Amino acid sequence: DIKLTVAVHGGRGTIRQGVIRNLVVRFELPAGLHIYGPPVPEGMIATEVQISGPEGFRVMMPELPPTEKLTLADIAELNVWHGTVDLIYPFYATGELASECRPLDAPSVEINVLVRYQACTESECLLPKTESFSLNLKLDVIDIPDISIHRGHGQRRGSYDGTPALRRLLARKARQNPVGVLLFFVKNLWLRLQALTRKLQIQRP
Structure with missing residues (x-):
């Protein structure tokens, strides 16, 4: 089975104004399975992560590990990940969400994460999957x-x-x-x- 987890690293999982934390989407793939990084040929599913939160929640460009090249007969060269794969999405809060000039609006906020991927072997592919996660993150003073x-x-x-x-x-x-x-x-x-x-x-x- 593929193990997929989503967690926030840094600051004990809290959000503070102007401080960058990392949201880590981790795949633990059994031997023989891989997932795809973009781009992919038509009919295949590249791994995609969508993150949403309240006003003032900003997600930066992801930090993705390098892919490996996989060449299959009659198919273009593919970008794949094997084993344990960490997709890192840095984020931070602006003054709309948490500010040093006013009390915190709420003790915590909800962040929603949607992950879409397709796992394959060198001979066949599993059905595409979409998994959703909700994280309740505490707001911290500065x-x-x-x-x-x-x-x-x-x-x-x-x-x-x-x-x-x-x-x-x-x-x-x-x-x-x-x-x-x-x-x-x-x-x-x-x-x-x-x-x-x-x-x-x-x-x-």
Whole structure:
């Protein structure tokens, strides 16, 4: 039997703003079986993984192991994986999902993973399979400097008072790009309103 698992590596399986974690789709293939990497001829199924999550959940380009070449009679050269195969999908959270400027919207979020593949020997193929997984991942707070914009949000606050540095930064940015500073505050307000909307939706029975 083919063993297929999906797990998050790093940070004890939590999601933090701006921190990259790895979602690992692992195939453990019995001897004699292989799965296909793209591209494949018409009629064959390349291994495909689809990952979805809430707003602010971002999946990066996958890190795939190198395939091996398999040549069969009357068929073009194929890209295959054997044995234990780890398909790695880095992901991270943006400010829409988790921000240092507001409390966490929810203790956890659900991530859905859909895996489609076809396993074959050198003489025959099994039927294509589609398997789905749901992961409930905890949202984690982040380490923040001790400045007013971060206080009271339940994040891990450092002991260093960053207020003087923040004032100097805002003054410098205001001189260089007044509109940009205004847009920063407008975006921050918009993110807070979006977070409040999501929180109310989660609490609604």
